Amino acid sequence: MKKMRLAIIGLGRLGRKCVEAISADQTTALAGIVQRTDESPDPGVDVPVVTHISELKNVDAALICVPPDAVLGVAQGLLQSRIPIVECARLHGEPFFRNKSEIHRVALHHKVPAIVGAGCDPGVLSLFRGYFAMLAPHGHTETTLHAGASLHHSLAAEGIKGVRKALATELKPIGGIVQRYVYVELEASADAAEVERIIVNDPLFLDEQTLVFPVPSIDTLEETNRGVVLERHGKPGEAGHASFLLEARFDETGLAARMMLVAAQSLATLHAGAYSLSDLPLSALWGQPGAVEEKEWM
Numbered sequence: 001m002k003k004m005r006l007a008i009i010g011l012g013r014l015g016r017k018c019v020e021a022i023s024a025d026q027t028t029a030l031a032g033i034v035q036r037t038d039e040s041p042d043p044g045v046d047v048p049v050v051t052h053i054s055e056l057k058n059v060d061a062a063l064i065c066v067p068p069d070a071v072l073g074v075a076q077g078l079l080q081s082r083i084p085i086v087e088c089a090r091l092h093g094e095p096f097f098r099n100k101s102e103i104h105r106v107a108l109h110h111k112v113p114a115i116v117g118a119g120c121d122p123g124v125l126s127l128f129r130g131y132f133a134m135l136a137p138h139g140h141t142e143t144t145l146h147a148g149a150s151l152h153h154s155l156a157a158e159g160i161k162g163v164r165k166a167l168a169t170e171l172k173p174i175g176g177i178v179q180r181y182v183y184v185e186l187e188a189s190a191d192a193a194e195v196e197r198i199i200v201n202d203p204l205f206l207d208e209q210t211l212v213f214p215v216p217s218i219d220t221l222e223e224t225n226r227g228v229v230l231e232r233h234g235k236p237g238e239a240g241h242a243s244f245l246l247e248a249r250f251d252e253t254g255l256a257a258r259m260m261l262v263a264a265q266s267l268a269t270l271h272a273g274a275y276s277l278s279d280l281p282l283s284a285l286w287g288q289p290g291a292v293e294e295k296e297w298m
Contacts, residue, residue: 001027003027003028003029004027004028004029004060004061004264004265004268005028005029005030005031005058005059005060006018006022006028006029006030006031006059006060006061006062006063006261006264007030007031007032007033007034007053007056007059007061007062007063007083008022008030008032008033008034008062008063008065009033009034009035009053009062009063009064009065009066009074009078010034010035010064010065010066011033011035011049011065012065012066013253014065014088014253014256014257015033015035015063015065017251017253017254017256017257018063018065018257018260018261019033020254020257021254021257021258021260021261022261025261027265028261028264028265030047031047031048031056031057031058031059031060032047032048032049032050032055032056032059033047033048033049033050034049034050034051034052034053034055034056034062035049035050035051036051053077053078053081053083054081059083060084060267061083061084061085061086061264061267062078062083062084062085062086063085063086063087063260063261063264064078064085064086064087064088068089068090068091071087071089071099072099072102072103075087075103075106075114076102076103076106079103079106079107079110079112079114080106080110082110082111082112083112084112084113084114084264084267085103085112085114085115086114086115086118086260086263086264086267087103087114087115087116087117087118088117088118088119088120088122088123088256088259088260089116089117089119090119090121090122091117091122092122096116096117096122099116100116100117100274100276101274103116103274104273104274107272107273107274108272108273110272111272112272113267113270113271113272113273113274113275114273114274114275115263115264115266115267115270115274115275115276115277115280116274116275116276117276117277118259118260118262118263118276118277119255119256119259119260120250120252120253120255120256120259121228122276122277123256123259123277124255124259124277125143125228125230126276126277126278127277127278128230128246129141129143129230129232130278132230132232132244132246133232135232135242135244136232136233136234136235136242136243136244138234138235139232139233139234139235139242140232140233141230141231141232142229142230142231142232142233143228143229143230143231144228144229144230144231152168152204153168153180153182153204153205154166154167154168156168156202156204156205157182157184157199160195160198160199161190162186162187162189162190162191162194162195163184163185163186163187163190163195164185164186164187164218165184165185165218165219166182166183166184166185166218167182167183167218168180168181168182168183169181169182169183170208178208178209179208179209179210179211180205180208180209180210180211181210181211181213182199182205182210182211182212182213183213183214183215183218184199184212184213184214184215184218185214185215185216185217185218186214192214195212195214196212199212200212228246228247228248229245229246229247230245230246230247230248231243231244231245231246232244232245259277262285263277263280263285265285266280266284266285269284270284
């Protein structure tokens with residue numbers, strides 16, 4: 001089977017995660033990377049790195065990995081070159097629909113398909129919210145992000161003897177009180193129990209329940225430890241009063257890259273125009289081995 005050749009536009013954290021996702025995939029290949037001249041090249045990337053998409057050969061589609069305010073301009077340029085695109089700009093509500101509408105206009109004009117909002121949120125979480133709403137149409141949805149960092153509390157924890165780095169976050173469990181999670185990267189000689197005792201008894205931390213977790217690396221935690229609680233409650237009084245819950249922890253950037261790759265594989269099935277994930281049948285996202293997945297999950 002011929003592999004789909006993908007170009008990556010932008011080599012920040014998302015772009016690098018897309019490189020990893022493509023490298024691990026059996027159905028796609030990396031055609032090259034387009035980046036600005038002021039961006040540092042990645043010595044670990046063994047593919048053409050250019051400053052314009054026209055310098056790459058045999059590109060089937062492009063994954064746009066640039067900041068949200070640059071997505072529209074990049075998308076317009078690629079579509080004008082008749083290159084299908086996938087983007088995952090963090091836009092919601094009216095800004096999302098304006099972005100989709102403009103990309104749809106350009107995609108139709110140049111007879112090219114495009115997929116918008118194909119990341120984590122919007123993206124994967126949008127699909128779950130949509131499925132939950134379909135099952136409980138008259139209810140309400142609550143989304144709670146895990147690990148919202150508190151700079152003030154993080155710095156206070158870092159000031160404790162034996163703590164090399166700290167990250168203080170807050171989480172409100174379902175139906176519970178707010179908890180503060182304090183992750184600490186300790187010096188080799190530090191006493192973990194003593195560090196915990198000092199933190200939980202500090203007046204700054206007494207207003208909420210505080211849990212202390214020693215971790216090997218705060219930098220790694222900040223990069224990968226993301227999470228969400230997604231709840232959908234049916235309308236009170238309705239038969240069954242349905243309730244649905246999704247709790248997930250993930251590498252947010254890695255998940256966005258994986259969703260972009262999945263979306264790109266559906267481009268060949270689409271007519272010209274812009275699509276969100278909710279416009280696509282699940283079988284399109286499964287791609288070529290869709291029949292295999294259907295046998296396993298249906």
